[in-house]
Amino acid sequence: MRIGDLMDRDLTSVTENTPLKEAIEMLSQHNLTGLPVVDEMGFLVGFISEKDIIKASLPSYCEYLEGATFIPDFDQFSEKLRKKVMEPVGKYMTRKVIYFSEDDSDLHAALSLIQQGLKMAPVVREDGVFVGMVSRAHLIEHIMCDEDE
Amino acid sequence: MIVTVTLNPAVDEEFLVPEFRPGGWFRSKNAIRTPGGKGINVSMMLAQLGYESAAMGFLAGFNGAYIRDVLRKDRITTNFIHVKGETRTNVYIVDESGHIETGLSEPGPYISEEAYNRFLRNYQRMLQRTRLLILGGSLPPGIPQDIYGELIRMAKEYNIPTIVDAAGLPLQSALEAGPTIAKIDHRFMSRISGISLTSLDNIIEVVSKLHDQGVEWATTSYHIYGDVFFTPKGIYLALAERRSVVSLFAAADALITGLIVGGEEGMDVEDRIRFAMACAWEDSMHVEKGFSSRKAIEALMPRVQLERFD
Numbered sequence A: 001m002r003i004g005d006l007m008d009r010d011l012t013s014v015t016e017n018t019p020l021k022e023a024i025e026m027l028s029q030h031n032l033t034g035l036p037v038v039d040e041m042g043f044l045v046g047f048i049s050e051k052d053i054i055k056a057s058l059p060s061y062c063e064y065l066e067g068a069t070f071i072p073d074f075d076q077f078s079e080k081l082r083k084k085v086m087e088p089v090g091k092y093m094t095r096k097v098i099y100f101s102e103d104d105s106d107l108h109a110a111l112s113l114i115q116q117g118l119k120m121a122p123v124v125r126e127d128g129v130f131v132g133m134v135s136r137a138h139l140i141e142h143i144m145c146d147e148d149e
Numbered sequence B: 001m002i003v004t005v006t007l008n009p010a011v012d013e014e015f016l017v018p019e020f021r022p023g024g025w026f027r028s029k030n031a032i033r034t035p036g037g038k039g040i041n042v043s044m045m046l047a048q049l050g051y052e053s054a055a056m057g058f059l060a061g062f063n064g065a066y067i068r069d070v071l072r073k074d075r076i077t078t079n080f081i082h083v084k085g086e087t088r089t090n091v092y093i094v095d096e097s098g099h100i101e102t103g104l105s106e107p108g109p110y111i112s113e114e115a116y117n118r119f120l121r122n123y124q125r126m127l128q129r130t131r132l133l134i135l136g137g138s139l140p141p142g143i144p145q146d147i148y149g150e151l152i153r154m155a156k157e158y159n160i161p162t163i164v165d166a167a168g169l170p171l172q173s174a175l176e177a178g179p180t181i182a183k184i185d186h187r188f189m190s191r192i193s194g195i196s197l198t199s200l201d202n203i204i205e206v207v208s209k210l211h212d213q214g215v216e217w218a219t220t221s222y223h224i225y226g227d228v229f230f231t232p233k234g235i236y237l238a239l240a241e242r243r244s245v246v247s248l249f250a251a252a253d254a255l256i257t258g259l260i261v262g263g264e265e266g267m268d269v270e271d272r273i274r275f276a277m278a279c280a281w282e283d284s285m286h287v288e289k290g291f292s293s294r295k296a297i298e299a300l301m302p303r304v305q306l307e308r309f310d
Helices: A021-031 A048-059 A062-063 A075-084 A106-118 A135-149 B038-048 B061-071 B113-127 B147-154 B168-177 B186-193 B198-211 B250-265 B268-286 B294-303
Strands: A033-040 A044-049 A119-125 A130-135 B002-006 B008-019 B030-036 B052-058 B077-083 B088-095 B101-104 B132-136 B161-164 B181-186 B218-222 B226-231 B235-238 B304-307
Touching: A021 A033, A021 A044, A021 A048, A021 B002, A021 B077, A033 A130, A033 B038, A033 B186, A033 B268, A044 A062, A044 A119, A044 B002, A044 B061, A048 A075, A075 B077, A106 A130, A106 A135, A106 B088, A119 B052, A135 B186, B002 B038, B008 B061, B038 B052, B038 B061, B038 B132, B038 B250, B052 B113, B077 B113, B077 B181, B113 B147, B113 B186, B113 B226, B132 B147, B161 B250, B168 B181, B168 B186, B168 B198, B168 B226, B181 B186, B181 B198, B186 B218, B198 B218, B198 B226, B198 B235, B250 B268, B268 B294, B268 B304
Parallel strands: B002 B052, B002 B132, B008 B088, B052 B077, B132 B161, B161 B181, B181 B218
Antiparallel strands: A033 A044, A119 A130, B008 B030, B088 B101, B218 B226, B226 B235, B235 B304
């Protein structure tokens, strides 16, 4: 089946200029783990995930130590996050985004999501305009529906 | 893309009661729960007729999540701003014996300035991919009363045709901006014009003035089962049959849906009116919102009485 036929046609997204604060609120209100970043015309330009925001707020030594296990408490994290909330999403988003086109097959999407370790990915129209999201949950639900039929 | 804007969506709960009267306690034979609000109704009815659309506005709480889920299952594109509080519930009681409908509506969640600005930015982005815009319904607390005028003016900058179905000050602001098609609440028009709109001549006199404001098509209800249409090709009175009508709930949204589909399919003015009236009529023949089938709508088209005024 085409991804375009099973994707979630939700266009919730942010732009590069959206403050991190707004992106964090949207992630929480929409119960999402990541948001596509689009330009004013709706073209996909990036993706901002919870992970990107957490990474941006961790003390810089965590990067050298390749982990956050050395953090004694939340203070350093929350202080850094508060300083960054008004900064634009574009500064912290992932620019090299894994995405699918509407005509990609469900199998191709499933394999890519597993290989890349992603829970969800944006779907774009032929011209690159963002049109929806596909997630592992959608694919599993789709396979289950086929079984029921 | 066809885009519908519903600033104050609702979960519509319809209860069928044999003999409803205030002060009594009733067990409903049937309860129907559906997403509602004018724009959302139009999106759902368009989907039934095979047309894709995107719905936008504000959603909140459990009701908001329910609406979003149903729209997604119907493969309607969603682009809502989620806000604190709870999307309203509208309750309709249909008295089966007396054929009387009673409605109860909530105000909806408060929309903060921040959420409103977020919506406007979202709307501006959506206009880039919109080819027809439908605005309708009441406004939630916090939204300026002149918003429809503002949204129509923004759409006009991109030459996007607009359809509006509203009442009160939001309708007045919309009319000032000159939408392409306007569904006029005749009680409101009667109040602002100071003329009783019970007679056809008075309706024609008042609504004809809207053409001067750039409104290409205008329609307003005439008695219960008729509508007057002001079109670029003349003024028409269209009547449906009274019998077989069960519930007029959402019939106005079905009429708008019919006008959209008629326009999309290039119907001439008279067929477009007949199709729109047949959509409203078919919707009113059952308690469930929407249509039994396209065939059922088309079967009603020849039965719509149409009279042209020169």
